[in-house]
Amino acid sequence: xxxxxxxxxxxxxxxxxxxxxxxxxxxxxxxxxxxxxxxxxxxxxxxxxxxxxxxxxxxxxxxxxxxxxxxxxxxxxxxxxxx
Numbered sequence: 001x002x003x004x005x006x007x008x009x010x011x012x013x014x015x016x017x018x019x020x021x022x023x024x025x026x027x028x029x030x031x032x033x034x035x036x037x038x039x040x041x042x043x044x045x046x047x048x049x050x051x052x053x054x055x056x057x058x059x060x061x062x063x064x065x066x067x068x069x070x071x072x073x074x075x076x077x078x079x080x081x082x083x
Contacts, residue, residue: 015045026058037063037072043083052080 015038022036038046046062055062055077062075064083075081 011041012045015042015049018042019050022060023058031059033059033061035061035063037065039065040067047081052077 018036018038022034025032025034036050043064046064050060050062054060059077061077062081064073064075065071066073066083073083075083
């Protein structure tokens with residue numbers, strides 16, 4: 001992206017699209033591990049709209065990029081979100 005902060009409705013819409021894209025690969029028979037990697041501006045969406053129960057069922061990892069730290073934080077499906 002351009003580094004500009006997006007408005008809340010756009011962030012929510014983009015979050016929904018990213019999550020839907022990741023979930024479209026879900027196939028329990030294959031035993032997939034899914035991952036959703038997002039920048040820190042999506043943190044509120046992750047906390048509010050991605051419950052741990054869903055992450056466990058989908059075997060979905062959350063990867064959050066924090067620009068101030070230049071770090072990617074990974075959270076396994078069974079772990080509480082540390083951020």
